Amino acid sequence: MLLATQNLTRRYAGLVAVDAVNLAIPQGGIHAVIGPNGAGKTTLFNLLTGLVEPSEGSIAFAGQDVTALPAHKRAALGMARTFQNIRLFRGLTVLENVLTGLHPRLSASPLATLLRLPSFRAEERHAIEQARAALAMVGIAQHEDAQAVNLAYGDQRRLEIARALVSQPRLLLLDEPAAGMNPAETVALAELVRRIAASGPTVLLVEHDMGFVMGLSDSVAVLNFGRQIFTGSPRAVRAEPAVVEAYLGARLAAKLRVAHGE
Ligand SMILES: Nc1ncnc2c1ncn2[C@@H]1O[C@H](COP(=O)(O)OP(=O)(O)OP(=O)(O)O)[C@@H](O)[C@H]1O
Numbered sequence: 001m002l003l004a005t006q007n008l009t010r011r012y013a014g015l016v017a018v019d020a021v022n023l024a025i026p027q028g029g030i031h032a033v034i035g036p037n038g039a040g041k042t043t044l045f046n047l048l049t050g051l052v053e054p055s056e057g058s059i060a061f062a063g064q065d066v067t068a069l070p071a072h073k074r075a076a077l078g079m080a081r082t083f084q085n086i087r088l089f090r091g092l093t094v095l096e097n098v099l100t101g102l103h104p105r106l107s108a109s110p111l112a113t114l115l116r117l118p119s120f121r122a123e124e125r126h127a128i129e130q131a132r133a134a135l136a137m138v139g140i141a142q143h144e145d146a147q148a149v150n151l152a153y154g155d156q157r158r159l160e161i162a163r164a165l166v167s168q169p170r171l172l173l174l175d176e177p178a179a180g181m182n183p184a185e186t187v188a189l190a191e192l193v194r195r196i197a198a199s200g201p202t203v204l205l206v207e208h209d210m211g212f213v214m215g216l217s218d219s220v221a222v223l224n225f226g227r228q229i230f231t232g233s234p235r236a237v238r239a240e241p242a243v244v245e246a247y248l249g250a251r252l253a254a255k256l257r258v259a260h261g262e
Pocket residue numbers: 012013015016017035036037038039040041042043044084
């Protein structure tokens with residue numbers, strides 16, 4: 001397995017956000033984590049990438065126990081991610097944003113200073129080549145000099161993916177990559193995710209758009225209230241009563257909240 005968790009658990013006061021999850025993600029392909037709002041999907045990604053510490057359990061990545069490793073060391077081993085809420089450096093250009101993916105420990109301003117030096121070393125020239133390749137992969141190479149903040153929303157999402165890809169990760173984690181996209185953009189994004197997976201990285205994604213998930217994924221893990229209630233092929237997931245119930249339950253709860261004026 002490329003990534004495996006055992007009994008992975010994160011508690012917050014009064015709730016268990018991730019409850020004894022055992023993921024087993026093989027090398028290669030596209031894998032999904034789904035579940036209703038608040039099911040623990042983002043917390044799971046935060047645990048995997050080292051942004052949140054587990055209350056219990058362990059994480060193995062690329063044959064190594066990474067449970068105690070800080071985020072930047074996991075990144076160095078080949079984990080890269082995007083965020084549910086876009087996190088870009090608003091004052092930097094598109095190309096500079098991608099370069100930050102190669103220097104995860106540099107903050108925005110020293111990097112910008114570095115980039116303005118008249119003489120680039122060979123290393124930096126190589127970094128720029130890699131960044132351009134990542135931009136070409138996601139289809140926004142023509143915007144490299146634009147300010148990130150001026151990109152169309154869908155292109156900002158693509159930029160985040162380029163920034164994650166530039167480090168040539170073994171595992172790419174995408175947290176709701178299709179959020180806020182229209183149907184045409186979502187179809188194009190699915191095509192991009194397929195191309196990325198075909199080019200090497202294993203993809204693990206969280207997404208609410210079921211058409212997107214079911215059409216793309218080799219395996220799907222379903223969370224509900226932090227618990228992993230089912231894992232299987234898209235076809236098996238669709239046929240599983242416990243999954244249908246989890247989603248119906250969540251929808252009903254939302255309706256009740258509306259009915260109560262909350
Ligand atoms: N730092 C925190 N402190 C307290 N509770 C938290 C914290 N982070 C997450 N939670 C809670 O943990 C649960 C899982 O949250 P999480 O964001 O992981 O869900 P999610 O599946 O990503 O939801 P969504 O689909 O809405 O993005 C929620 O009840 C949330 O309120």
